[in-house]
Amino acid sequence: MELYLGVDVGSVTTKLVLMDKKKKIWASCYLKTSGDPVLALKEGLTYIEDHLPRGGEIVGVGTTGSARHLAGVVVGADIVKNEITAHAVAAITRVPEVRTVFEIGGQDSKLILIREGVVEDFAMNTICAAGTGSFLEHQAVRLNVPIEEFGKLALQAEQSVRIAGRCTVFAESDMIHKQQLGFAKPEIIKGLCESLVRNFMNNLATGKTIEDPIVFQGGVAANQGIVQAFRDFFQGKKKIVVPPEHGVMGAWGAAILAMEYAPQETAFQGFEVVNRVFENRSFTCGDCPNGCEVVFLKEEGVIKALWGSRCGKWTPETVGQKFAESKLEEKTDQRELSVS
Amino acid sequence: MRATFPHLLHLDIVLGILYPTLGVEIVPPPPITSRTIEIGVEHAPQNACFPLKVTLGNFVEGIERGADTVFMAGGVGPCRFGYYGQIQKIILEDLGYDVQFVLIDHPRFGWRPFFQALKTMAGGRFSFPRVKKAVSLAWKALVFTEELETQRRALRCQVVNRAELDMVIDGALQSLRKVESGSEFERIKKEAWSDLSALERKKENNFLKVGIVGEIYIAQETRINFQVEKLLGDLGVYVHNSVSTAQYVLNTFPVLKSKEKLEAWELARPYLKRFVGGEGIDTVGSTIRYAQEGFDGVVHLYPFTCMPEIVAKSVLTQVSRDFDLPVLHLAIDEHAGEAGLVTRVEAFVDVLERRRKYWKKAEGE
Numbered sequence: 254m255e256l257y258l259g260v261d262v263g264s265v266t267t268k269l270v271l272m273d274k275k276k277k278i279w280a281s282c283y284l285k286t287s288g289d290p291v292l293a294l295k296e297g298l299t300y301i302e303d304h305l306p307r308g309g310e311i312v313g314v315g316t317t318g319s320a321r322h323l324a325g326v327v328v329g330a331d332i333v334k335n336e337i338t339a340h341a342v343a344a345i346t347r348v349p350e351v352r353t354v355f356e357i358g359g360q361d362s363k364l365i366l367i368r369e370g371v372v373e374d375f376a377m378n379t380i381c382a383a384g385t386g387s388f389l390e391h392q393a394v395r396l397n398v399p400i401e402e403f404g405k406l407a408l409q410a411e412q413s414v415r416i417a418g419r420c421t422v423f424a425e426s427d428m429i430h431k432q433q434l435g436f437a438k439p440e441i442i443k444g445l446c447e448s449l450v451r452n453f454m455n456n457l458a459t460g461k462t463i464e465d466p467i468v469f470q471g472g473v474a475a476n477q478g479i480v481q482a483f484r485d486f487f488q489g490k491k492k493i494v495v496p497p498e499h500g501v502m503g504a505w506g507a508a509i510l511a512m513e514y515a516p517q518e519t520a521f522q523g524f525e526v527v528n529r530v531f532e533n534r535s536f537t538c539g540d541c542p543n544g545c546e547v548v549f550l551k552e553e554g555v556i557k558a559l560w561g562s563r564c565g566k567w568t569p570e571t572v573g574q575k576f577a578e579s580k581l582e583e584k585t586d587q588r589e590l591s592v593s
Numbered sequence: 594m595r596a597t598f599p600h601l602l603h604l605d606i607v608l609g610i611l612y613p614t615l616g617v618e619i620v621p622p623p624p625i626t627s628r629t630i631e632i633g634v635e636h637a638p639q640n641a642c643f644p645l646k647v648t649l650g651n652f653v654e655g656i657e658r659g660a661d662t663v664f665m666a667g668g669v670g671p672c673r674f675g676y677y678g679q680i681q682k683i684i685l686e687d688l689g690y691d692v693q694f695v696l697i698d699h700p701r702f703g704w705r706p707f708f709q710a711l712k713t714m715a716g717g718r719f720s721f722p723r724v725k726k727a728v729s730l731a732w733k734a735l736v737f738t739e740e741l742e743t744q745r746r747a748l749r750c751q752v753v754n755r756a757e758l759d760m761v762i763d764g765a766l767q768s769l770r771k772v773e774s775g776s777e778f779e780r781i782k783k784e785a786w787s788d789l790s791a792l793e794r795k796k797e798n799n800f801l802k803v804g805i806v807g808e809i810y811i812a813q814e815t816r817i818n819f820q821v822e823k824l825l826g827d828l829g830v831y832v833h834n835s836v837s838t839a840q841y842v843l844n845t846f847p848v849l850k851s852k853e854k855l856e857a858w859e860l861a862r863p864y865l866k867r868f869v870g871g872e873g874i875d876t877v878g879s880t881i882r883y884a885q886e887g888f889d890g891v892v893h894l895y896p897f898t899c900m901p902e903i904v905a906k907s908v909l910t911q912v913s914r915d916f917d918l919p920v921l922h923l924a925i926d927e928h929a930g931e932a933g934l935v936t937r938v939e940a941f942v943d944v945l946e947r948r949r950k951y952w953k954k955a956e957g958e
């Protein structure tokens with residue numbers, strides 16, 4: 254059986270999806286990136302290998318997410334795509350008549366408008382934390398509620414309390430204030446959910462017409478409190494769908510894109526990748542005041558890829574030479590290489 | 594007098610040609626880097642426009658290099674450009690720099706101060722034939738640097754080897770720095786054109802076409818706008834930029850005027866009648882022109898909080914609908930992150946590609 258692998262490496266979570274030619278998902282996983290995308294990738298690959306159906310063969314790989322280029326080099330990707338396209342493609346596959354996609358992940362949130370199966374407009378928020386999953390997790394810790402319980406608790410509230418939520422800091426102090434006033438936890442949580450939804454709509458949807466069906470995806474879509482808050486926001490007038498695959502839509506989209514791309518021969522490096530030694534290194538270039546932080550990926554001691562050199566003077570070759578000359582590498586540790 | 598000035602794409606080359614002939618020593622600021630931005634951000638008021646901050650950084654770095662005079666062009670209200678020079682002058686004074694600040698304002702604020710400033714900028718000499726010759730060569734150089742960049746944008750998607758393209762263009766720009774006579778200039782120009790036409794091209798020619806509109810500084814200064822044009826070109830897109838310093842300068846002189854600008858204003862009229870400052874009307878008009886010329890999309894580049902461009906942005910929502918032309922708005926300031934910008938641009942190109950693939954196909958059936 255011919256299978257496609259989709260990989261979505263974000264700053265907070267890493268997702269992998271294994272899919273067949275009919276776009277059916279055979280295996281998927283959702284892991285914490287925990288600052289080490291290579292490790293998360295290896296874990297994910299191990300999981301996928303364990304769940305590979307008998308006779309299954311990977312014939313195409315797509316990567317997406319903020320670490321899509323790195324993931325592409327490590328796993329061997331046929332296509333490397335941005336998150337917006339990947340999420341849109343998956344949403345259109347799941348709900349062909351979709352008009353709007355809400356995606357809320359750990360670090361960012363997106364709004365995608367779709368017409369006749371083609372993206373028409375999109376907006377992405379990468380700066381403000383008040384509309385993302387991190388905000389919720391943070392508040393859950395504050396309230397001493399496991400994040401999994403968060404949504405359920407919100408549904409128990411009989412009334413909600415308005416939490417001023419223009420930004421994380423304000424929301425937090427206002428929440429503490431409301432706690433002191435004696436509001437119950439469920440009410441406060443409901444208030445927080447509504448505040449996140451308000452932020453999302455204010456930041457991303459201002460001036461845009463939201464048509465339904467709306468597909469709500471991303472890690473936060475698991476939170477029933479948020480789903481309800483969106484329903485309430487539209488006063489129940491818009492159809493909101495939370496697909497069962499909501500957590501891995503980006504990875505699924507990447508797999509679908511790999512299939513559309515249809516490589517002659519896949520660049521997939523095989524599951525042996527998990528046994529290889531990768532090192533993620535960086536140094537600050539001091540050759541001009543830009544002070545670029547150049548990041549590179551070494552596989553078994555060989556520089557495979559490099560990012561962050563604004564003027565383009567650093568390539569795997571030039572960096573290799575530099576280090577060969579100065580033998581700097583042996584002396585310094587992982588994060589603090591410096592080239593003078 | 595040792596004068597420094599703000600960077601704006603290749604303005605340093607142009608002034609480098611103009612000034613030695615006039616006998617004024619110029620000290621170009623070092624290329625814009627993160628440090629330039631940091632200096633500007635630190636010393637300018639927080640809510641000042643981003644271009645003001647970056648050019649302020651230029652001045653400080655120019656002064657550090659030994660400049661004792663600052664040349665700056667003043668703008669026209671109603672937006673904040675009207676106060677740029679004044680604010681920067683005060684900031685430099687407050688920082689304790691003892692420099693002469695020469696501000697050349699739009700002649701609509703009076704021809705006398707205009708010529709007075711011109712005269713100071715010309716080193717006090719106003720002997721006509723000499724100035725005329727220098728100005729004419731500098732003007733040709735300005736137009737030529739813009740033409741070179743136009744070619745770079747247009748050809749990036751078409752050539753087989755992009756590094757070669759950059760080499761030809763950067764090489765021509767470098768030789769311009771040393772140009773002294775008109776004949777030398779013509780030789781460089783001829784050589785550049787023949788080198789460009791000799792570059793090997795790809796076979797296909799069905800490229801996506803994207804037009805750039807927006808505020809004069811952000812839309813042009815590649816060191817500030819994260820090289821959006823290069824990024825688009827690398828994604829296989831044919832790029833055209835509607836913003837031009839030469840046209841801006843032309844339009845400053847009532848007798849000359851810029852035909853392109855007037856045309857854009859005419860096109861914008863159904864949507865925006867009043868002058869809103871900056872390039873607001875041009876942004877709207879140029880977008881409409883791109884729609885009429887069959888471009889696939891438009892990228893709108895502007896400084897975050899820029900008033901004229903925010904007005905233009907809201908107007909563009911309607912234009913985009915009326916002409917069925919996707920517009921990507923990119924607001925840029927010191928907080929803009931490269932990763933987010935790249936993701937947006939990539940996604941935008943995907944949108945344009947898929948529109949062509951699915952919709953244009955459907956139309957044909």
Ligand code: SF4
Binds near residue numbers: 545565
């Ligand atoms: S990589 Fe290039 S742009 Fe970056 S600091 Fe070094 S010399 Fe400057």
Ligand code: SF4
Binds near residue numbers: 673870899901
């Ligand atoms: S055009 Fe925009 S950026 Fe320029 S001065 Fe006016 S408001 Fe500021």
